[in-house]
Amino acid sequence: MRWRGPRNQRLAGEILERRYRRLLALYPSDYRAAYADEMLGVALARSGFRAGHSRVGRHCGAWRRQAAVVAADHGGRDRRGRVGWGAMLMAIGRCRPEVRRRVVVLLLPTAATAALVTWTFGGFLASSPRFVNPVALNEAQWTALALVPVAVFTGGLFWLRRYERFLSALSAK
């Protein structure tokens, strides 16, 4: 469909701008505050969109390439080099559903260990560097560190198998 006529041209421009704004929302907030407005202008100019001569669909290619750059490039990191959650979620979101499920299960042990350390060993992490003799973890803490990732991964695999069996049973009906 050609986006001719002043109203359609305006609409086409708005659609494209909205898509770029959604993409910009994935950048870390400090980066967005510094550059988002400027980047939007460049992205729209770079996409080659010209009112009256353009199809929005054709410019989706530029948008998708830009999305891939967000997922893979510095845009997905903040200024301290941390990977933005938006970029990570976007990268996972672009996978096929079965791949996405496996990525989530593979990430579970790391997420569980991070949560365990943050919420359970927070005091230990804060106080240990201040003592001359380092404070050792006790048996229960070592056990939790060893078992929680394995247990979470096993649980994730169990859920994955059950869920995929359910999906295949659903499609067989």
Added chain:
Amino acid sequence: MSDQPLREPAFLVLTALAGGPLHGYSIVEDVLRISDGRVKLHTGTLYAVLDRLREAGLIEVEREEIVDSRLRRYYRLSTAGAERLAAEADRMQRNASAATLRLRRLRPEAGTI
């Protein structure tokens, strides 16, 4: 960024700004021209490079304008940026000369490469 050699996009952005202050989209176009159409900077890549160069003090914001109700920021090369670009160009020149010289010795009968 000070010890590492500049990556190609950063080198090309500095080269574009050596010609005078430019805003984001004109940097993209100039880099395309300088590289004979080979390097097309994506918006995300461009601003990642600009952000790093600004943090390293190699470029600075010259002025800001509002065009079609959008912010347009002009960047210029700082003194440190000009020095860095000159040093980088010199380093690349020396490497290229060394490579050309050795290739000539490798194939003397060819005369020129």
